[in-house]
Amino acid sequence: MLQAHSFLWNYLWVAPNVFLLGLGLLLWRRGLSRQFPAFLAFAILSSVGGLAVFLADILPSVSPENFWRVDWLCLLIESFLKFLVIAEVFSRVLNPYPSVSRLGRVLVSAFGAVLVLLGVLTAALSPGDTSFRLISGFHLLEQTVFLIESGVILFLFLFAAYFRLSWDRFSFGLLLGFGVSACAYLATWAVITNVAPSAHGRVLLDFLNMATYHACVLLWFYYLLVPGKVVAKSAVPLPENTLDVWNRELERLVHP
Amino acid sequence: MTIAILLVVAAALALVFILGITVSRSLQISSGSGLVGQIQPIDIEAFRNLVDPAEDEYLRRRLTAAEFRVVRRERLRAVAAYVQVAGRNAAVLVRMGQAAMTGDSQTTEAARRLVDSALLLRRNAAFALFRIYIALVWPNPGFAAVPILQGYERLNGAAMLLGRLQNPAAPVNISAQL
Numbered sequence: 001m002l003q004a005h006s007f008l009w010n011y012l013w014v015a016p017n018v019f020l021l022g023l024g025l026l027l028w029r030r031g032l033s034r035q036f037p038a039f040l041a042f043a044i045l046s047s048v049g050g051l052a053v054f055l056a057d058i059l060p061s062v063s064p065e066n067f068w069r070v071d072w073l074c075l076l077i078e079s080f081l082k083f084l085v086i087a088e089v090f091s092r093v094l095n096p097y098p099s100v101s102r103l104g105r106v107l108v109s110a111f112g113a114v115l116v117l118l119g120v121l122t123a124a125l126s127p128g129d130t131s132f133r134l135i136s137g138f139h140l141l142e143q144t145v146f147l148i149e150s151g152v153i154l155f156l157f158l159f160a161a162y163f164r165l166s167w168d169r170f171s172f173g174l175l176l177g178f179g180v181s182a183c184a185y186l187a188t189w190a191v192i193t194n195v196a197p198s199a200h201g202r203v204l205l206d207f208l209n210m211a212t213y214h215a216c217v218l219l220w221f222y223y224l225l226v227p228g229k230v231v232a233k234s235a236v237p238l239p240e241n242t243l244d245v246w247n248r249e250l251e252r253l254v255h256p
Numbered sequence: 257m258t259i260a261i262l263l264v265v266a267a268a269l270a271l272v273f274i275l276g277i278t279v280s281r282s283l284q285i286s287s288g289s290g291l292v293g294q295i296q297p298i299d300i301e302a303f304r305n306l307v308d309p310a311e312d313e314y315l316r317r318r319l320t321a322a323e324f325r326v327v328r329r330e331r332l333r334a335v336a337a338y339v340q341v342a343g344r345n346a347a348v349l350v351r352m353g354q355a356a357m358t359g360d361s362q363t364t365e366a367a368r369r370l371v372d373s374a375l376l377l378r379r380n381a382a383f384a385l386f387r388i389y390i391a392l393v394w395p396n397p398g399f400a401a402v403p404i405l406q407g408y409e410r411l412n413g414a415a416m417l418l419g420r421l422q423n424p425a426a427p428v429n430i431s432a433q434l
Contacts, residue, residue, distance in 0.1 A: 099375045122259055147263065154270045161277045163378055164350040176278055183271035190263035243349065243373040245300055246342050249307070250380035 004203045005058075012210035013057075016217045017050035023220055030224075032170075035092075038084035039174060045081060049074035068134045075138065079145045082178065086149070089171045090156055100163055108155060115151040119144035126193050142189040150182035173223020177216035184212040284351070291355070294348045296341050303338045306331055329392055336388045343381030349374040 001008055024043030027033060033040045056062045056070045090108065094101040123140045153175055160167065167175075188205045191197060197205065305311060312331075316324050353371035357364050 097371070097375055099372045100379055103379060122263065125259055143263070147266075150267060150270050154273055157274050157277045161280070162382075163375055164347045164354075166354050172281075176274065179274040180271065183267040183274065186270075187264045187267040190260045190267070194260035194263075195257060243346065243370070243377050246346075247373060247377050247380055249300065249303060250339065250342070250377065250384045252307070 002204060002207055004206070009203075009207070009210075010054075012207065012214055013054050014051065016210070016214040017047040017054070019214075019217045019221065020050075021047040023217065023224065026224065036085075036088065036170070036174075038081065038088040042078070042081040042085050046074075046078045049078060065134065068138060072134070072138055072141075075141060075145070079141075079149075082145075082149060083152075085174065086152055086156070086178065089175050092171050093156070093160055093165055093167055097163070097165060100165075104159055107159065108152065111155050112148065112152055115148045118151075119147045122147065136193075139189060139193040142185065143193045146182050146186040146189055150179065150186050153179040153182055169228045170223050173220055176223075177219045180219075181212050181216045185209055291348050291352050295345050298338055298341050298345070303335070306335045306338070332388050332392050336385060336392075339381050339384045339388065343378055343385070346374040346377040346381065350378065 003009065020043050024040055024047065027036060027040055027043065053067075053071050053074055056067045062070075090104070094104045123144050126140055126143065156175060157179065159165075188209050192202060192205055312328065315327055319327060350371055353367040353374060356367040357371075
């Protein structure tokens with residue numbers, strides 16, 4: 001069952017891409033394409049790319065070199081679109097809060113720059129798992145992209161949690177899915193790139209990656225289709241507060 | 257191998273944090289009531305007394321350097337406790353403001369202002385705590401971080417002026433005297 005090109009393998013490769021394409025179409029039909037243009041582009045291009053890589057894998061006429069070239073191209077497009085989606089969600093979360101949006105943008109830029117440096121450093125220190133540069137380069141790029149992606153997403157979660165920023169339901173689901181998949185992928189690509197596991201171990205890691213992605217696509221469906229809990233809003237008037245006084249005092253402490 | 261272990265551990269920790277935040281968010285949504293009771297009253301006058309530079313100056317003149325460091329650390333810990341409570345209260349007020357944003361337009365506007373002020377307080381509390389922890393490590397005034405902080409403040413002041421010129425409608429962080 002857990003063999004390369006088994007039925008489960010083929011299902012886990014194809015199904016998430018088909019579902020993601022369906023999710024993109026659903027998003028478009030519901031008129032959400034204006035609110036989530038980057039995710040719509042990701043859903044369509046990434047799923048088409050994933051299916052193209054699958055076809056390149058099973059078609060005997062496609063040489064191994066060409067398979068890896070197709071995979072490279074899809075990875076580059078998908079990575080670019082993922083970061084666009086993250087930026088889109090971050091803007092949606094921060095825009096309603098002008099008092100922290102500038103701080104958030106400055107911090108995420110600085111943290112992102114640190115992550116890029118860290119990614120380059122780990123790639124430079126990684127031995128590479130194969131002598132074929134096309135393949136080892138692909139693995140290193142995967143490791144670097146998922147290191148940056150998981151770090152940025154973790155930062156966004158921590159920032160929003162610290163300031164108790166409210167998210168719309170689908171934005172939260174999107175980032176949760178990307179966060180879970182990025183963490184799982186980072187771990188597996190780190191092992192593949194640096195430890196060079198056996199062929200069977202490699203297949204198991206591929207299964208883990210594909211199953212995680214499948215779960216994340218289903219998670220996005222859940223957040224899009226299932227409405228959230230309706231919380232009864234309190235009719236209690238807003239409390240008297242001394243926020244302005246405290247703000248002045250703390251600003252005096254921070255900027256004496 | 258070492259890099260693989262480090263990255264796997266980092267990925268696992270990130271996943272735990274992300275899932276933890278997700279769980280705590282869903283718990284917060286389901287327990288939206290009783291927020292007022294979570295606000296802890298704090299004495300602003302006592303806080304002013306603790307952060308009064310004249311008090312620090314008086315203590316420095318009256319005590320030996322070693323005694324002053326001990327006393328100043330105690331006072332800084334007390335200030336940190338106040339700031340933490342103020343920050344927590346701000347977090348509660350953010351949630352209360354967000355919950356009130358679906359009322360009529362006047363209430364929504366008041367709630368929006370409340371959320372904005374509370375977020376500003378939460379941000380200031382984080383900066384203040386950072387500064388307090390530096391001072392706890394280095395309790396003497398005039399410690400090495402001061403030039404850095406002064407430079408930061410000048411930079412911040414310039415950035416705020418620029419921000420005000422670019423967007424006069426946005427809230428501007430100006431140190432005010434009471």
